[in-house]
Amino acid sequence: MQRTPFPSPLAGMAAGTVISFCALSAFVPQTFSSKIKLNLTLFSLLLGGAAGLIIPAAKRRNNAMVLAAQPGWSGWRNFVVSRREKESEEITSFYLQPVDPGPLPSYRPGQFLTIELVIPGELKPVVRTYSLSDFPDPKQAIDHYRLSIKREPAPRGKDVPAGLASNFLHDHVQVGNNLRVRVPAGNxxxxxxxxxxxxxxxxxxxxxxxxxxxxxxxxxxxxxxxxxxxxxxxxxxxxxxxxxxxxxxxxxxxxxxxxxxxxxxxxxxxxxxxxxxxxxxxxxxxxxxxxxxxxxxxxxxxxxxxxxxxxxxxxxESFNKALPTVKAVEANSDAAFPGAMVEFSDSSKTSTWNGKDPELSLLSLAEAEGLMPPCACRAGVCGTCATKLLAGKVNYINEPSAALEPGEVLICIARPASEQVKLKL
Ligand code: FES
The missing domain is CATH 3.40.50.80 (Nucleotide-binding domain of ferredoxin-NADP reductase (FNR) module)
Incomplete structure (x- = not known):
C-alpha cells in the first residue's frame, strides 16, 4: 500500500481550541463551568463512575490507572489510513492500521484514541482525541481501529474558529496517509x-x-x-x-x-x-x-x-477540561509551592511559580515561557503531555487517569510540590 504524506495546508484556517473525547466540540458553556456541584459529579464520574461504583479516593486513582492502562505500545505509533467511509452529512469514519506488523491491542468499549496530525502551517503537531466507534469480536484478532469524526464548522454567532483537526481530517486525510497514534485510553x-x-x-x-x-x-x-x-x-x-x-x-x-x-x-x-x-x-x-x-x-x-x-x-464523558474542584484545590493548596523555581532543562528556561491561580498548571507555565509541549485534553486523561520529572516533586490539580511511564508527570494538571522542579522540556 502506498503511503503518502499529508497534502497542502488548509488555506487561512486558524488554530482551533477544540478538545474532544467523543469527537465533539469542547466549547465550555459558562453555566457548565460555574456549577461546582456538577463539576464535582463530573470529576467523580470521570474517575470511577463508569464502573458503577463510588470508589474511595485512595483506591480511585489506582482504578483509573487500570482503566487507562492497555497492553500495546508506549508513546506514538505510526498508523496508515486504510479506509474512509462517509457515515452522515457531517461524520466520516477513518479506519487505521499500524504501519508495523505488530499486533493491535484490544480496548474497552467507550475508550478513545489520541492522534497526532502534522498540519502544514501549524507550528507544532496538532493532537486530538476521538472515541473508538466500533468494538471488535473478542474472539478475533483486531487489525484496525475505527474513528468516526464530525466536521466541526465555526459555531454561528461565536468568535470561535472552525475545528482545525476535524476539517483537516475531512478535507485532506485520505487512504494511504500516515498519522501517529497513542494506545487506546479513557475511563x-x-x-x-x-x-x-x-x-x-x-x-x-x-x-x-x-x-x-x-x-x-x-x-x-x-x-x-x-x-x-x-x-x-x-x-x-x-x-x-x-x-x-x-x-x-x-x-x-x-x-x-x-x-x-x-x-x-x-x-x-x-x-x-x-x-x-x-x-x-x-x-x-x-x-x-x-x-x-x-x-x-x-x-x-x-x-x-x-x-x-x-x-x-x-x-x-467529559468533553471539557476537568476543572479543579473545591475539594481538590483545598487538598493540594498546602503542598503547592508559591515561588517555586521551575526549570525546563531542554530549553534552558527557568520560571517562577506564582502559586495564586488555582487553575495554573506546569503546562500553562511552560506555554507562558514560549514553549509548546504537546497536549490535547489538558485534563490528565489522554497522556499527551507526559513529561519526565528530572528533579523535585509535583502534585495534581485533578487526579490523573492517563497511563504513565516511571518518572513521568502530566504537566497539564501538575503543580510544583517542592521548592525546585526540573522538567525535561
Ligand atoms: S494533555 Fe492530555 S493528559 Fe495532559
Missing part, C-alpha cells in the same frame, strides 16, 4: 462484567462510543437512544439497526428534531431527546451512559437527577 467505559440494564444516550457524534458499548453489551438489556436533526445527520443507522435485529435485548429509539419527508418510518419520535422521553422508555433500574454536546449532556444529567436517578448510575 468512560462500559463494565463488561456487570449485567445491569444500560441506557446508551447520545446526540450527534456522541453516538460513537455508544456503538462500541452496544456491541460489547452481551446479554444485558440495552436501550440505545439517539437524537439528531434528521436522517441526513444520522450516522450508523443501518449498523445499529442491524445490531438490534441480531440482538433482541437491544431496544432502539431515534428522536429526530427536524425529520424530513424521506425519514418516514426511520425514526421513533419527533422532538428533543430529553429526560421525559427516557422516563417513558425505561422502566427498570439501569445505568445511564450519556455522550453528546455539552448543553445536551448538561440538561439531561440535570433531568435524570430530578427524576431520582442516582448519581452513581449516571455516567458521562
Amino acid at each position: 468512560f467505559v462500559l463494565d463488561t462484567e456487570a449485567n445491569t440494564p444500560i441506557v446508551l444516550i447520545s446526540n450527534g457524534v456522541g453516538i460513537t462510543p455508544m456503538i462500541a458499548m452496544a456491541k460489547a453489551a452481551g446479554q444485558r438489556q440495552v436501550w440505545f437512544v439517539h437524537g439528531c436533526r434528521n436522517g441526513e445527520f444520522h450516522a450508523f443507522r443501518s449498523e445499529v439497526n442491524l445490531l438490534a435485529a441480531q440482538h433482541p435485548n437491544i431496544n432502539v429509539h431515534y428522536a429526530y428534531s427536524k425529520p424530513s419527508m424521506a425519514d418516514q418510518g426511520c425514526y421513533h419520535s419527533e422532538g428533543r431527546l430529553d429526560g421525559a422521553l427516557l422516563q417513558r422508555l425505561v422502566n427498570v433500574p439501569a445505568d445511564y451512559f450519556i455522550c453528546g454536546s455539552p448543553p445536551f449532556m448538561e440538561s439531561l444529567i440535570a433531568e435524570l437527577s430530578e427524576f431520582g436517578i442516582n448519581e452513581a448510575s449516571i455516567h458521562f
Whole structure:
C-alpha cells in the first residue's frame, strides 16, 4: 500500500481550541463551568463512575490507572489510513492500521484514541482525541481501529474558529496517509462484567462510543437512544439497526428534531431527546451512559437527577477540561509551592511559580515561557503531555487517569510540590 504524506495546508484556517473525547466540540458553556456541584459529579464520574461504583479516593486513582492502562505500545505509533467511509452529512469514519506488523491491542468499549496530525502551517503537531466507534469480536484478532469524526464548522454567532483537526481530517486525510497514534485510553467505559440494564444516550457524534458499548453489551438489556436533526445527520443507522435485529435485548429509539419527508418510518419520535422521553422508555433500574454536546449532556444529567436517578448510575464523558474542584484545590493548596523555581532543562528556561491561580498548571507555565509541549485534553486523561520529572516533586490539580511511564508527570494538571522542579522540556 502506498503511503503518502499529508497534502497542502488548509488555506487561512486558524488554530482551533477544540478538545474532544467523543469527537465533539469542547466549547465550555459558562453555566457548565460555574456549577461546582456538577463539576464535582463530573470529576467523580470521570474517575470511577463508569464502573458503577463510588470508589474511595485512595483506591480511585489506582482504578483509573487500570482503566487507562492497555497492553500495546508506549508513546506514538505510526498508523496508515486504510479506509474512509462517509457515515452522515457531517461524520466520516477513518479506519487505521499500524504501519508495523505488530499486533493491535484490544480496548474497552467507550475508550478513545489520541492522534497526532502534522498540519502544514501549524507550528507544532496538532493532537486530538476521538472515541473508538466500533468494538471488535473478542474472539478475533483486531487489525484496525475505527474513528468516526464530525466536521466541526465555526459555531454561528461565536468568535470561535472552525475545528482545525476535524476539517483537516475531512478535507485532506485520505487512504494511504500516515498519522501517529497513542494506545487506546479513557475511563468512560462500559463494565463488561456487570449485567445491569444500560441506557446508551447520545446526540450527534456522541453516538460513537455508544456503538462500541452496544456491541460489547452481551446479554444485558440495552436501550440505545439517539437524537439528531434528521436522517441526513444520522450516522450508523443501518449498523445499529442491524445490531438490534441480531440482538433482541437491544431496544432502539431515534428522536429526530427536524425529520424530513424521506425519514418516514426511520425514526421513533419527533422532538428533543430529553429526560421525559427516557422516563417513558425505561422502566427498570439501569445505568445511564450519556455522550453528546455539552448543553445536551448538561440538561439531561440535570433531568435524570430530578427524576431520582442516582448519581452513581449516571455516567458521562467529559468533553471539557476537568476543572479543579473545591475539594481538590483545598487538598493540594498546602503542598503547592508559591515561588517555586521551575526549570525546563531542554530549553534552558527557568520560571517562577506564582502559586495564586488555582487553575495554573506546569503546562500553562511552560506555554507562558514560549514553549509548546504537546497536549490535547489538558485534563490528565489522554497522556499527551507526559513529561519526565528530572528533579523535585509535583502534585495534581485533578487526579490523573492517563497511563504513565516511571518518572513521568502530566504537566497539564501538575503543580510544583517542592521548592525546585526540573522538567525535561
Ligand atoms: S494533555 Fe492530555 S493528559 Fe495532559
